[in-house]
Amino acid sequence: MADAASRLTALAKDLLGHPLPMRIRAWDGSEAGPPDAPVLVVRHRRALRRLLWRPGELGLARAWVAGELDVDGDLYEALDRLAGLIWERGADAKDAVHAVRDPRFRAAARGLLQLAGPWPPPPPPAEEVRRRSGPLHTKRRDKEAISHHYDVGNDFYELVLGPSMVYSCAYWSKDTTLEQAQADKLDLICRKLALKKGDRLLDVGCGWGSMAIHAAREYGARVVGVTLSTEQAAYARKRIADQGLTDLIEIRVQDYRDVKDGPYDAISSIGMAEHVGAARYREYADELYALLKPGGRLLNHQIARRPEKDEAAYHVDAFIDAYVFPDGELAPVGRTAAALEEAGFEVRDVEAIREHYGLTLRQWVANLEANWAEAQRLTSPGRARVWRLYMAACAVAFERNRIGVNQILAVRTPEDGTSGLPLRPRAWTETTS
Numbered sequence: 001m002a003d004a005a006s007r008l009t010a011l012a013k014d015l016l017g018h019p020l021p022m023r024i025r026a027w028d029g030s031e032a033g034p035p036d037a038p039v040l041v042v043r044h045r046r047a048l049r050r051l052l053w054r055p056g057e058l059g060l061a062r063a064w065v066a067g068e069l070d071v072d073g074d075l076y077e078a079l080d081r082l083a084g085l086i087w088e089r090g091a092d093a094k095d096a097v098h099a100v101r102d103p104r105f106r107a108a109a110r111g112l113l114q115l116a117g118p119w120p121p122p123p124p125p126a127e128e129v130r131r132r133s134g135p136l137h138t139k140r141r142d143k144e145a146i147s148h149h150y151d152v153g154n155d156f157y158e159l160v161l162g163p164s165m166v167y168s169c170a171y172w173s174k175d176t177t178l179e180q181a182q183a184d185k186l187d188l189i190c191r192k193l194a195l196k197k198g199d200r201l202l203d204v205g206c207g208w209g210s211m212a213i214h215a216a217r218e219y220g221a222r223v224v225g226v227t228l229s230t231e232q233a234a235y236a237r238k239r240i241a242d243q244g245l246t247d248l249i250e251i252r253v254q255d256y257r258d259v260k261d262g263p264y265d266a267i268s269s270i271g272m273a274e275h276v277g278a279a280r281y282r283e284y285a286d287e288l289y290a291l292l293k294p295g296g297r298l299l300n301h302q303i304a305r306r307p308e309k310d311e312a313a314y315h316v317d318a319f320i321d322a323y324v325f326p327d328g329e330l331a332p333v334g335r336t337a338a339a340l341e342e343a344g345f346e347v348r349d350v351e352a353i354r355e356h357y358g359l360t361l362r363q364w365v366a367n368l369e370a371n372w373a374e375a376q377r378l379t380s381p382g383r384a385r386v387w388r389l390y391m392a393a394c395a396v397a398f399e400r401n402r403i404g405v406n407q408i409l410a411v412r413t414p415e416d417g418t419s420g421l422p423l424r425p426r427a428w429t430e431t432t433s
């Protein structure tokens with residue numbers, strides 16, 4: 001009988017209707033497939049059982065988290081090749097229906113079942129979030145989802161994010177470091193908001209307090225930062241005390257829907273609206289509008305995805321939902337802009353900075369890899385693997401324009417129409433390559 005790698009390669013071709021664009025190394029040490037391609041390592045045939053049980057992303061993710069699947073070689077190239085396969089070839093549901101009717105496909109599925117060994121598959125890895133039923137984005141459920149993602153431990157985030165502790169896309173220029181690019185991003189937002197000494201700034205989804213600190217220290221703003229994560233809040237308060245900024249900054253563990261002490265001169269929302277859910281964008285926009293004084297500005301920095309015919313696709317992918325961001329949702333940028341306009345905002349500027357997120361994520365992955373043993377110790381080997389795959393896959397998704405990230409500047413323009421913006425807020429000629 002042929003070795004496991006050759007059988008897998010042949011079965012994958014019959015199942016996919018296309019050769020697998022990777023080399024395979026199987027549990028028996030055999031190898032097959034294109035010689036120069038990255039190697040998909042199938043350490044244990046249990047991985048196949050998981051895949052047959054949950055075909056597609058979730059099955060792959062479970063095997064990856066359990067350490068049964070790995071990549072030897074350039075992870076980005078491997079993901080890029082797989083993304084090409086999934087996004088360009090697997091997108092058409094009609095193909096899948098044809099495939100299931102095809103006797104070759106059915107024979108291949110039976111072959112895989114044989115190769116997979118004794119049924120049933122093992123239980124999902126402990127890192128998987130237990131699915132909850134009931135309505136999405138209630139305050140309670142959002143708090144649980146946020147704790148899952150952010151209460152992994154500040155030490156772990158320090159390893160990945162580095163000293164800037166900013167968990168959103170940085171603003172790069174040639175030869176900058178991550179720390180500089182993050183500081184540049186925070187400063188860009190302060191300038192877009194035209195912050196000045198004494199202004200009241202509300203930073204919704206304040207993370208570990210980096211924006212609050214920058215705005216207070218560099219612009220003299222008085223800042224309220226809100227987060228749902230108790231660990232983030234504790235960390236932010238300590239940083240603020242260490243820098244002697246407690247008079248200017250207050251950090252609260254509070255849902256943004258419960259902030260009632262407006263009006264503010266400006267609001268920043270950086271990497272938070274991804275948690276809101278597209279169905280609630282209007283509620284989100286209404287809340288922020290009500291918290292601003294007339295003439296006040298909002299800077300909404302948010303990941304978006306390309307439009308889909310089926311809105312169910314806006315829910316994040318199965319792997320990310322099960323292991324990383326439960327209940328996260330991405331929608332096209334127009335949905336956010338429309339909700340802001342409907343709430344009464346004047347949308348003044350949209351800056352798309354997609355490529356910057358690819359660069360940021362690659363740096364986070366490099367930080368994680370450089371601290372791999374420590375990262376596994378601080379969380380678990382499974383969780384460290386989840387994060388590496390999630391961040392590398394997101395980098396590829398940004399680079400391939402599957403998802404993007406945008407800064408929307410919106411003003412609560414008063415009745416008389418004075419927006420307070422300069423005639424030429426930004427000159428294209430100033431941009432660097």
Ligand SMILES: C[S@@+](CC[C@H](N)C(=O)[O-])C[C@H]1O[C@@H](n2cnc3c(N)ncnc32)[C@H](O)[C@@H]1O
Nearest residue numbers: 166167168205207227228229255256270271272
């Ligand atoms: C991706 S982090 C971004 C943190 C920070 N803005 C940064 O750029 O580093 C998202 C933040 O949104 C917060 N968040 C999510 N939903 C929230 C809600 N309903 N109310 C308040 N904060 C929320 C999380 O607690 C977290 O601090």
